[in-house]
Amino acid sequence: MSTTEKTDTQVLVVGAGPTGLLLAGDLATAGIDVTLVERRPHGLANMTRAFGVHARTLEQLDARGLADELLATGTTLDRARLFGRLDLDLTRLPSRFNHLLVTPQYEVERLLERRAATAGVTFRYDMELRALHQDADTVTAELTGPDGAPLTLTARHLVGADGVRSAVRTALNLPFPGGSVIRSIVLADVRLTEEPADAFSVNGSDDSFAFLAPFGDGWYRVMGWSRTRQVPDTEPVDLDEIREITRRALGTDLGMHDPRWISRFHSDERQVPSYRVGRVLLAGDAAHVHSPAGGQGMNTGLQDAANLSWKLTAVLRGDAPDPEALLDSYQSERHPVGAAVLRTSGALVRLAMAHTPLTRAARSLAARLLSTVRPAATRAMGMISGIGIAYAPPAGARRPAGRRAPDARLREGRLYELLREGEFVLIAPEGGPPALPDTAPVSPERLVRATWTDPARRTSVLVRPDGYVQWVSR
Numbered sequence: 001m002s003t004t005e006k007t008d009t010q011v012l013v014v015g016a017g018p019t020g021l022l023l024a025g026d027l028a029t030a031g032i033d034v035t036l037v038e039r040r041p042h043g044l045a046n047m048t049r050a051f052g053v054h055a056r057t058l059e060q061l062d063a064r065g066l067a068d069e070l071l072a073t074g075t076t077l078d079r080a081r082l083f084g085r086l087d088l089d090l091t092r093l094p095s096r097f098n099h100l101l102v103t104p105q106y107e108v109e110r111l112l113e114r115r116a117a118t119a120g121v122t123f124r125y126d127m128e129l130r131a132l133h134q135d136a137d138t139v140t141a142e143l144t145g146p147d148g149a150p151l152t153l154t155a156r157h158l159v160g161a162d163g164v165r166s167a168v169r170t171a172l173n174l175p176f177p178g179g180s181v182i183r184s185i186v187l188a189d190v191r192l193t194e195e196p197a198d199a200f201s202v203n204g205s206d207d208s209f210a211f212l213a214p215f216g217d218g219w220y221r222v223m224g225w226s227r228t229r230q231v232p233d234t235e236p237v238d239l240d241e242i243r244e245i246t247r248r249a250l251g252t253d254l255g256m257h258d259p260r261w262i263s264r265f266h267s268d269e270r271q272v273p274s275y276r277v278g279r280v281l282l283a284g285d286a287a288h289v290h291s292p293a294g295g296q297g298m299n300t301g302l303q304d305a306a307n308l309s310w311k312l313t314a315v316l317r318g319d320a321p322d323p324e325a326l327l328d329s330y331q332s333e334r335h336p337v338g339a340a341v342l343r344t345s346g347a348l349v350r351l352a353m354a355h356t357p358l359t360r361a362a363r364s365l366a367a368r369l370l371s372t373v374r375p376a377a378t379r380a381m382g383m384i385s386g387i388g389i390a391y392a393p394p395a396g397a398r399r400p401a402g403r404r405a406p407d408a409r410l411r412e413g414r415l416y417e418l419l420r421e422g423e424f425v426l427i428a429p430e431g432g433p434p435a436l437p438d439t440a441p442v443s444p445e446r447l448v449r450a451t452w453t454d455p456a457r458r459t460s461v462l463v464r465p466d467g468y469v470q471w472v473s474r
Contacts, residue, residue: 007138007154007155007156008035008153008154008155009033009034009035009122009153009154009155010027010032010033010034010155010156010157010316011024011027011032011033011034011035011155011156011157011158011159011312011316012034012035012036012037012139012141012153012155012157012158012159013027013034013035013036013037013158013159013161014036014037014038014129014141014158014159014160014161014162014167014168015036015037015038015160015161015162015163015166015168015284015286016036016037016038016040016109016113016123016125017109017161017162017163017284017285017301018050018105018108018109018112018284018298018301018302018305019161019283019284019285019298019301019302019304019305020036020038020159020161020162020283020284020305021036021109021112021113021115021116022060022064022112022302022305022306022309023159023161023283023305023308023309024036024116024121025064025112025115025116025119025121026064026305026306026309026310026313026422026465027121027309027312027313028116028119028120028121029115029119029422030309030310030313030317030422031317032312032313032316033122034116034120034121034122035121035122035124035153035155036116036121036122036123036124037124037125037127037129037141037143037153038123038124038125038126038127039126039127039128039129039162039167040125040126041125041126041146042123042125042126050104050105050108050295050297050298051102051103051104051105051213051215051221051295052100052101052102052213052295052298052299053070053074053100053101053102053103053108053298053299054100054101054295054296054299054384054385054386055090055093055095055097055098055099055100055385055386055387056095056299056303056385056386056387056389056404057298057299057302057303057386058070058071058095058096058097058101059095059096059097059404059407059416059467060302060303060306060466060467061111062096062097062407062416062417063416063419063420063465063466063467064115064420065420066111066112066115067097069111070101070103070107070108070111071101073103073104073107074101074102074103074104074107074215074216074217075101075102075103075214075215075216075217076099076100076101076102077090077099077100077101077102077200077213077214078090078091078098078099079091079198079200080100080200080202088380088381090381090385092378092381093381093382093385093387094387094406095385095387095407096407096416100200100295100385102200102213102214102215102216102221103215103216104215105298108298108302124143126145126146127143127144127145127146127151128143128144128167129141129142129143129162129167129168129171130142130143130144130150130167131171132158132168132171132172132280134158134278134279134280137156138154138155138156138279139154139155139156139157139158139278139279139280140152140153140154141153141154141155141158155279156279156316157279157280157281157312157315157316158279158280158281159280159281159282159283159308159312160172160280160281160282160283160286161282161283161284161286161301161305162286163284163285163286164268164270164285164286164289166282166285166286168280168282168286169272169282169286169287172277172280174272174273174274174277174282175272175273176270176271176272177270177271177273178268178269178270178271178289178342179268179269179270180266180267180268180269181267181268181269181290181291181346182225182266182267182291183230183266183267184225184226184229184230184231184232184233184235184264184266185223185224185225185264185265185266185267185292186223186224186225186237186241186242186245186262186263186264187221187222187223187261187262187263187264187265188221188222188223188239188242188256188259188261188262188263189215189219189220189221189222189259189260189261190219190220190222190239190242190256190257190258190259190260191218191219191220191256191257191258192220192254192255192256192257193254193255193256193257194252194254194255195254196212196214196220196254200212200213200214201213201250203249203250203251205248205249207226207227207228207248208224208225208226208227208228208245208248208249209224209225209249210222210223210224210225210245210246210248210249210250211223211224212246212250212254219260220256222242222246222256223292224242224245224246224249225245226244226245226248229241229245231264233264233265233266235264237262237263237264238262239256239257239259239262242256242259242262243256267289267290267291267292268289268290269289269290269291269342269345269346270288270289270290271287271288271289271335271338271339271342272286272287272288274331274335275287275330275331275334275335276327276328276330276331281308281327281330283301283304283305283308283334284300284301284302284304284305285297285301287304287334287338288300288338288339288341288342290341290342290345290346291345291346292345295384296341296344296345296384296386299386300337300338300341300386303334303337303386303389303466304334304338306465306466306467307330307333307334307466308330308334309465309466310422310464310465310466311326311327311329311330311441312327313422313465314326314441314442315327317443319441319442319443319446320441321438321439321441322439326441332392333391333392337389340383344380344383344384387404389404390402390403390404390468391403391468394439394470394471395439396437396439397470397471397472398472398474399472400469400472401469401470401471401472402468402469403468403469404467404468404469405461405463405467405468405469408427408452409453410427410450410451410452410453411450411451411452411453412450412451415427415450415463415467416467418448418450419448419463419465419467421448422465423442423446423447423448423465424440424442424446424447424448424462424463424464424465424470425447425448425449425450425462425463426447426448426449426450426460426461426462426463427450427451427452427460427461427462427463428449428450428451428452428460428461429451429452429455429457429458429459429460430451430452430455433449433460433473434460434473436462436471437471440462440470440471442462442470459472459473460472460473461473
């Protein structure tokens with residue numbers, strides 16, 4: 001793009017859910033001009049089914065100085081019991097956040113919106129995307145406001161983070177292959193008369209399944225499904241239906257009462273073939289949607305945003321030696337993760353729905369395997385929590401390039417505290433690091449430099465802003 005061509009904003013983000021808010025906040029913190037548009041009016045409650053924040057997402061929020069504040073809004077679970085016999089010990093996760101945080105999605109959005117606004121993001125609520133066009137230099141978005149008045153905005157790049165019914169994906173004419181995996185799921189936030197035996201429970205009977213998790217403030221999230229009650233999403237749902245499903249699946253409804261929210265929905269398994277079309281990129285539910293089993297939806301979208309934000313920043317700053325290759329790496333790194341989440345969440349929900357003797361035997365076998373074979377349980381917890389996700393190393397790099405960087409204690413502080421600068425962190429032995437490879441998408445002037453606490457360590461490690469290893473010295 002020529003330096004004289006004017007745009008309204010450098011990056012236009014469509015969708016002010018968790019994914020769009022984290023992305024916009026990252027870009028604005030890095031000095032990028034960002035406009036975020038959202039079709040909902042500002043302040044409208046966004047009650048959704050997302051309620052769990054996994055370990056890797058908490059690490060990403062820690063790198064933005066938000067994790068500890070978010071932890072105070074909910075309750076942490078160290079263990080999860082599935083199918084009445086599988087007990088997952090989350091304390092074995094190799095993370096400062098070796099647990100699952102149960103907190104409503106709106107708490108995540110509240111912190112991310114505050115951060116984005118403080119960083120200077122321009123918000124435009126009650127604004128709907130109607131069409132978009134792009135050329136070699138810009139993206140043009142045609143929008144309408146609350147009064148129906150048209151508005152046109154141009155940007156260097158546009159990111160669609162506008163959910164499963166993405167207007168951005170529709171405007172690109174991209175397919176969204178897949179289908180419904182489960183219909184007529186009921187969901188509610190309730191209070192209980194009886195204390196549950198397990199803080200987090202998932203179980204099923206021949207014709208029903210349910211799970212229950214605490215928010216930590218006296219409210220519980222309950223979700224259920226009944227094979228005998230398959231009705232459209234528009235069919236009313238009441239507490240009696242949720243009680244009956246819970247009794248059949250868990251053996252008791254624990255005296256649930258006073259629901260603050262009840263809904264019915266269906267769950268799809270879908271993934272767009274390409275997360276990038278020219279200057280337009282997709283993230284979160286706009287790119288992939290899957291069953292709620294495992295609670296990975298919001299978490300996967302937030303990690304999409306963390307992966308994409310530093311890459312867009314490097315391109316717009318002129319730090320990327322090969323901008324096209326760097327943006328293409330968003331697809332090559334995150335598309336396989338989205339596909340893996342579809343597989344694991346789909347497997348979990350199918351196990352929960354098991355009703356024939358063969359499928360129930362398979363569920364028992366899977367539970368026994370994960371209970372007795374520690375590497376299998378570790379791998380499963382690593383995938384669900386995000387801790388075990390790794391990317392292919394850059395060309396010519398050696399392992400552990402591409403892997404998640406642990407939160408090392410350094411002379412200057414914890415690694416994830418240093419990542420709060422939003423820049424690459426170079427960890428080196430005392431005496432100075434070697435020269436960085438020319439392919440590293442980072443300006444040496446912006447590096448955060450750190451030193452190992454152990455003087456015997458002689459390697460140098462370059463950590464990306466999203467907490468993954470970019471390069472290791474030989």
